[in-house]
Amino acid sequence: MRTLTCGMNLSLDGYTAAPGGDLGWGVPSDELFQWWSDRVGATGLALYGRRLWEGMSSHWPTADEQPGAPPAHVEYAERWRAMPKVVFSSTTGPVGWNSRLVTGDAVAEIARLKAGDGGPMDIGGATLAAAAMRHGLVDEYVLVTHPVLVGGGTPFFPALDDRVRLDLVETRTFPGGVHLTRYAVRR
Numbered sequence: 001m002r003t004l005t006c007g008m009n010l011s012l013d014g015y016t017a018a019p020g021g022d023l024g025w026g027v028p029s030d031e032l033f034q035w036w037s038d039r040v041g042a043t044g045l046a047l048y049g050r051r052l053w054e055g056m057s058s059h060w061p062t063a064d065e066q067p068g069a070p071p072a073h074v075e076y077a078e079r080w081r082a083m084p085k086v087v088f089s090s091t092t093g094p095v096g097w098n099s100r101l102v103t104g105d106a107v108a109e110i111a112r113l114k115a116g117d118g119g120p121m122d123i124g125g126a127t128l129a130a131a132a133m134r135h136g137l138v139d140e141y142v143l144v145t146h147p148v149l150v151g152g153g154t155p156f157f158p159a160l161d162d163r164v165r166l167d168l169v170e171t172r173t174f175p176g177g178v179h180l181t182r183y184a185v186r187r
C-alpha cells in the first residue's frame with residue numbers, strides 16, 4: 001500500500017494562497033527550493049488538482065530552456081517532467097509530461113491508487129487535497145510555514161467532520177524563518 005502525503009507552502013495564518021490566488025508571499029530560499037526539488041525527485045506519483053496543474057504546467061515543462069535558468073531550476077524541471085503525475089479535472093484538456101487525466105470520481109481513484117504498489121504519492125491543490133483529507137486518505141502532512149499573515153484566501157485545511165490525531169515526525173527551519181513540520185496520521 002502506498003502512502004499519501006499532503007505538503008504545501010502556507011502562511012502563518014494557514015492559507016496556501018492569499019486572496020485572488022496570490023502566491024507571491026511564498027518565495028523559497030535556495031535551500032527550501034532544493035528541499036522541494038529533492039521531494040519531487042523522491043515522489044513515486046504526484047496527484048494534482050486543476051488549478052495547481054495549470055500553474056505547474058505553464059512553467060516547469062520548459063523552465064530549463066529559459067536563458068540563464070539557474071542549475072536548481074534545470075534540475076527541478078527535469079525531475080518534474082520525469083515524475084509520474086495524475087491530473088484530476090473535468091475541464092482540463094489533454095495533459096502531457098508524464099501525466100494522465102482523470103475526469104471521474106477523484107476520491108475513488110485516489111483510494112485505488114493508494115491500494116496499489118509503488119512509491120510514495122504526493123497530493124497538491126487545495127480542493128483535491130481537501131477531498132482526500134475528508135475521506136481519511138492522507139497519511140502524512142508536511143506544512144512549510146512562511147512567516148507572513150495574508151488575512152484570507154485558500155485554507156490549507158478544510159472543515160473536517162472528525163478529529164485527526166497526528167504524531168510529529170520532523171521539524172526543520174529554513175532561511176527567512178520558514179519552518180517545516182511533518183506529521184504522520186495516527187492510525
